[in-house]
Amino acid sequence: MPELLLFLHNFFQTLQLVCRMANFKEYKTLNLPEIDKEILQFWETQKIFDKSVNQRSLDNSFVFYEGPPSANGKPGIHHVMARTIKDVFCRFQTLKGKRVERKGGWDTHGLPIELSVEKELGITKEDIGKKISVDDYNKACRETVLRYKDLWDNITQQMGYWVDLENPYITFENNYIESVWNLLKKLYDKNLLYKGYTIQPYSPAAGTGLSSHELNQPGTYKDVKDTTIVAQFKMLKNEQSAAYFKGAEEGEVHFLAWTTTPWTLPSNTALTVGPKIDYALVQSFNQYTHKPIQVILAKGLVGKQFSGKYEAAENQNDLNNYQPGDKKIPYFILKEMKGSELVGIKYEQLMPFALPYENADQAFRVIPGDFVTTEDGTGIVHTAPTFGADDAMVAKKAGVPAMLVLDKDDNPVPLVDKQGKFRPEMGDFAGKYVKNEYYKNPPEKSVDVELAIKLKEENKAFKVEKYAHTYPHCWRTDKPVLYYPLDSWFIRATACKERMYELNKTINWKPASTGEGRFGKWLENLQDWNLSRSRFWGIPLPIWRNEDGTEEVCIGSIEQLQQEVEKANAALGLNQSVPDDLHRPYIDDVVLVSPSGKEMRRELDLIDVWFDSGSMPYAQWHYPFENEEKFKRNFPADFIAEGVDQTRGWFYTLHAIATMVHDSVAFKNVVSNGLVLDKDGKKMSKRLGNGVDPFATLDKYGADATRWYMISNSPPWDNLKFDLAGLDEVRRKFFGTLHNTYSFFALYANIDGYQYGEENIPLEERSELDRWVISLLNTLVKETEGHFADYDATPATRKIQNFVNDQLSNWYVRLSRRRFWKGEFTKDKKAAYQTLYECLLTVTKLMASVAPFYADFLYKNLTDKGSGFKESVHLEDFPEVNDNYINKNLEQQMDYAQRISSLVLSLRKKEKIRVRQPLGKILLPVLDEGFKNQVEKVKDLVLAEVNVKELEYITETEGVIKKKIKPNFRTLGRRLGPNMKLAAQTLGKFGQNEIAELEKAGGFDLNLPDGSVERLGLEDVEITSEDIPGWLVANDGPLTVALDVTMTDQLLAEGTARELINRIQNIRKESNFNVTDRIAISIEKHEAVESAVSLFGNYICNETLATDLQLMENLTEGQNVSLATDVDIKMNVVRREG
RNA sequence: GCUGAUGUGGCCAAAUUGGUUUAAGGCACUCGCCUGAUACGUGAGCGAUUAGUGGUUCGAAUCCACUCGUCAGCACCA
CATH class of the missing domain: 3.30.2320 (hypothetical protein PF0899 fold)
Known part of the structure; x- marks a missing residue:
């Protein structure tokens, strides 16, 4: 009776018995979402997460920080991505024996929350304090912040993200705020906190400054046509500038400077030139007044500025022939100079409406600036430090004052007020809006046009024209934004720039380019951190000042606030107390007293919400007020992960605060993942409707397939093109195959009553096939561990998948089937069970961090009835590699077997001979004995696999193998260098005889062009069999197989x-x-x-x-x-x- | 505009960091295979001047330069 039927016979005889003693559960189909639910419940009831953390010792921690999401929005599929990465490495480290506490957190402040509240209440910022009290407004915010917390909790759970949501940190809680205040106080004490006047985007129509985030809303940059002026700034004569006046008509020389915002011209206090740029002194005539002029501008832009009516003159004398009204205006370059030669020259104020209230003598001169280009304009930049960030910067560096005048309260203010109107100093222009868009009924001529006319009349305009460019607009009012100086509190980040840069070098970035490039460059060009936000829902700046700003206090704790309040109560006769809620408006009511006995009120600003999240390493533990031990144990983090968009967000704020306050990195390893795009590579957006619903995805495909797909498809820092078809493939190919492999095992193990815990058959007593797969398994363990430890999970998943699909299922199991069928429970059969079992069990541990559900499901199925196992795979240890089990020789053998089989099958296919038809023999050319010995060991496998009767080796002595020779580039290249080509050519021409001679002689002397001789040994060439004339042959690299298709x-x-x-x-x-x-x-x-x-x-x-x-x-x-x-x-x- | 990433068959993607793997593998496609644990399986086949151009090198998918495309970040400033 054939084995199969014998087996079936036994099968039915023992069926009833089997049913009673089945050790391994059997399943009809694979239902991943169902498994998710089952395992989820198991984790919950048995508190597996807690156990996985608590079973590890406190002094062996792996510290992870959770970047807090805002529960104000719904979770998207990209959150599943980011959190999968976090989860994978935390779980891996847990398996490696680390204690990985993961405290969850919620980001609860910030603009999006204010916006959604305003939208719901149907109000705007202006209504706050009017239609709705700040009190009610903040209450509404507080209620909104955790609106979608349930959805977040669900997704967290359903995707298998292990994080402690029982005790999360919440940024609006008083404890959190107190810790943040403490950090601010430390910065303040280090003199790293200051109030400054900077140029910020400002919307006069809305009366508020705008954050860069607001400015980057879609549609804010619009194409507009503005009146632009190239103005003539009259040079003043002194020792330095005298040379330029030689032969100047009427003794006038002008600088030309271009502006797209003529309304800033009255605020001009400097002209900026590029020190390395070449400039030219040009003689010509003004096109409006026809007066003779001599002007200075960048040499490279002469042609551009002197275009249209202008025409280059042959020589200076041609200029004398010019008559006003001539069609063409001649110009001539008199002299050239470098920008650096111009620096320091003074000029006459262009529009003398006012003077800077301080250091006016330092104004109106030429200063250097690196940002100057010669792409457009004149290469000389009109500089109005009150209305341009660059302008303010270079002016400050050069000691040039900004055009600030004193208002009626003696406060310095720019010439444009906060409504966007010119101040009274501006004479005829006073009270006019600088942009026509600010009027309800705009006048015919804008301020820009009027200024242009005025300048033309005064011979101060070289050119006036319309210019199309993009300009930012306020996303709320649709009106143009002004760059406007505003009072803000800053963190002097620039003071710690070098240290931040140094510390950054010690951080392991994945990918490295983000750390060196995006983050490194950002640190190199670091600006001071603008902390101020004039908003309502956020952490209040804990600084109180007296009215003139001469006295101030920074509060670093509630206790300190308490003391200050008591002091103030005593001094001012008040009866205040520290508010229960540290938010606005309550905190604004607190009045403190200065050392000199004056009232101090809180600076009304809130702080940037990014400071909130960057404070989490400290504030999550309410450090330093509590949990000192805990904090010390958990700082800095070993690992964090977020999207690349956090590079300048959370990654930076963590780094900055840690550097400035603790002189330390905040994290040692960071993975920044790319975007999740739709399957066509487009950004997911509500507008396109191409977003992927994370809940539906998890419901349909299960968490593991989703996670596995995300990790294995491409390295997380590349953008992921998310395609549901890919999920399906992962489910079928990987999980389906693994499940079938288990089912196969379970089916027979139950029949045979196989149980784990029986005496292990020593490896050396197991078959080749067993030792082969165990060798691969150990190689796999070694490699995956390396990848996971290196925060690179993608190759790990790919290798696991390859092992399971191609090696374990499709080769080991397939070739082992008959061993499992055999009737008696022989030693060989037992070895097969043990081998397969060990592979499956090890795979559960390898895959557990990426596919936590199925891994646990499989683990439990494999270990349920056994003893000495853990309750869950997540309480296990990562497998140890046994190097003795790795046998590269064996791996090589089996690789030969697989490839030879594949070649034979391919030949059969080509000849249309089905596998059922037995064939006589395979011929295998043998070039060295080692190869023959290896193949000999797997010969029977191959023959059975391809249904051929025998395998015959043919050696060279028979003279039928046609060989091919090629140089070994790796060894020869270094030695021969330029002569490599010669070697390749020479060997390429080798016939069979030459190859045979070379083999016999064990080498070959190559004559080099220089007369010398290079001896090529056998190791310097690769000889392969290429063909066996007269036979049906197929090649795969060095392998050649011939098939005898003679049919008897x-x-x-x-x-x-x-x-x-x-x-x-x-x-x-x-x-x-x-x-x-x-x-x-x-x-x-x-x-x-x-x-x-x-x-x-x-x-x-x-x-x-x-x-x-x-x-x-x-x-x-x-x-x-x-x-x-x-x-x-x-x-x-x-x-x-x- | 600047900076950075990226570009490999219709699609998703490898390639030990410069040493010809025949440029892997998978999906799709074509042609086979149901007594065998898997047809959600399996075998074979088709399909690529590695975006383009130039360079460095004995040798380039890999390094350099430029161009083009895609994505992102930063700007939009006179």
Whole structure:
């Protein structure tokens, strides 16, 4: 009886017994979402997360920081991505024995929350304090912040993200705020906090400054046409500038400077030139007044500015012929100079409406600036420090004052007020809006146009024209934004720039380019951190000042505030107390007293919400007021991960605060993941409707398939093109195959009553196949551990997948099947079980961090009835590598077997010979003994796999192998260098004889062009077999296989017999016979089957459990069967009773 | 505009960091295979001047320069 049927026989005999003693649960289908639910419940009831953390010792921590999401918005699929990465490495470290506490957190402040509240209440910022009290407004914010907390909790749970949501830090809580205040106080004490006047985007129409975030809303930059002026600034004569006045008509020389915002011209206090730029002194005539002029501008822009009416003159004398009204105006370059030569020259104020209230003598001169380009304009930049950030910067550096005048309260203010109107100092222009858009009924001529006319009349305008460019607009009012100086509190980040840069070098960035590039460059060009936000819902700046700003106090704790309040109460006769809620408006009511006895009120600003989140390492523990030990144990973080968009957000704020306050990094390793795009690579957006619902995805595909897909598809720092088809593939290919492999194991293990815990059969007593797969397994463990430890999970998942699919399932199990069928529980069978079991069990641990649900499911199925196991795979230790088990030789052997099989199958396919047809032999050219020995060990596997009778080695002595030779580039390249080409050519021309000679001599002398001789040894060349003339041959790299397709009668008959068996078995199955039923077979007499029946009758009967097989003429009953093309026969199969 | 990443068959993607793997593998496609744990499986096949151009080198998908495309960040300033 063939093995299979024997096995089936046993199977049914023992079925009942088996059912009772089944150790391993069997499943019909794989339902990942179902498994998710089951495992989720298990984790919850058994508190597996807690156990996984608490079973590890406190002094072996791996510190992770959770970047707090805002629960004000719904979670998206990209959050699943980011959190998968966090989870993977935290789980991995847990398996490696680390204690990984993960405190969750919520970001609760900030603009998005204010916006959504305003939208819901149907109000705008202006209404706050009017239509709605600040008090009510803040209450509404507080209620909104955790609006979607449930959804977040759900996604967290459903995706299997382990984070402590029981005790999260929440940024609006007083404890959190107190810690933040403490940090601010420390910065204040280090003199790193100051109030400054800077140029910020400001919307006069809305009366508020705008953050860069607001300015980057879609649609804020619009194309506009503005009146632009190239103005003439009259140079003053002194020692330095005297040279430029030689021969100047009327003794006037002008600088030309261009502006797209003429309304800033009255505020001009400097002209900026590029020190390295070449400038030219040009003689010509003004096109509006026709007066002779001599002007200075960048040499490279002369042609651009002197275009249209202007025409280059041959020589200076041509200029004398010019008459006003001539069509062409001549110009001539008199002199050239470097920008650096111009620096320091003074000029006459262009529009003398006012003077800076301080250091006016330092104004109106030429200063250097690196930002000056010669792309457009004149290469000389009109500089109004009150209305340009660059302007303010270079002016400050050069000691040039800004155009600030004193208002009626003696406060310095710019010439434009906060409504966007010119101040009274501006004479005829006073009270006019600087942008026509600010008027309800705009006048015909804008301020820009009027200024242009005025300058033209005064011979101060060189050119006036319309210019199209993009300009930022307030996203709320749609009106243009002004760059306007505002009072703000700053953190002097620039003071710690170098230290931040140094510390950053010690951080392991994934990918490295983000750390060096995006983050490194950012640190190099670091600006002071503008902390101020004039908003309502956020952490209030804890600084109180007296009215003139001469006295101030920075509060660093509630206790200090308490003391100050008491002091103030005593001094001022008040009865205040520290408010229960540290937010506005309550905190604004607190009045403190200065050392000199004056009232101090809080600076009304809130702080940037980014400071909130950057404070989390300290504030999450309410440090330093509590938990000092805990904080010390958890600082800095070993690992954080967020999207790249956090580079200048959270990553920076963490780094900055840690550097400035603790002179330390905040994190040692950071993974910044890319965006999640739709399958076509487009950004997901509500507008396009191409977003992927994370809940629906998890419901349908399960968390593991989603996570596995995200990690394995591409390195997380590349953008991920999220395609549901990919999820499906992962589910089918990886999880499906793994599940089937387990099912196979469970099926037979239960039948045999296999149980783990039996004595392990020593590896050396197991078969080649077993030792091979164990070797691969150990290699896999080694490699995956390396990848995970290096925060690079993608190759780990790919290797696990390859192992499971191609090696374990499709090779080991397939080739081992017969061992599992065998009736008796032999040692070999036991070895097979143990091997497969060990592979599966190890795989659960390797995959557990990426696919926590299925891994645990499988682990539990494998270990349920065993002893000495953990409750969950997540309480396990990562597998240890056993280097002794790794046998590269064995891996090589099996690789040969797989490739030879594949080559033979490919040849069969080409010749259209099906595998069922046995063939005589395979010829394998052997170039060295080692190869032969390796193949010999897997010979039987190969022959069985490809249904060939024998494998014959042919060696060179037989002279039938056609060989190919090529140089070993790796060894030779370094030695030969430029002569490499010669070597390749020479070897390329080698015929069979030359190759044979080289082999015999063990080398070859290569004559080099310089007359010297280089000896090439055998290790310097690669000789492969290429062909066996007269045979059917296929190659795969160095492997060559020939197949003997000669068909003997014997082989043909056997092939036909196997075809017959196949058809008979089909009939058995169609007829619903029991697998143990005996049958009788009648076959219509046909010459195609005669020899098969006569030679292999017994074989056919054995395989089909037939007791009788006859060839009959004129068979009347039975069915028609197609045996081969053109061979149709009739066959009758009947069940034998009894 | 500036900076950075990226560009490999229709699609997703490898390539030990410069040493010809025949430029891997998968999906899709074509042609096979249901007695065998998997047809949500499996075998074979088709399909690529590695975006383009130039350079460095004995040797380039890999390094350099430029161009083009995609994405992101930073600007929009006279």
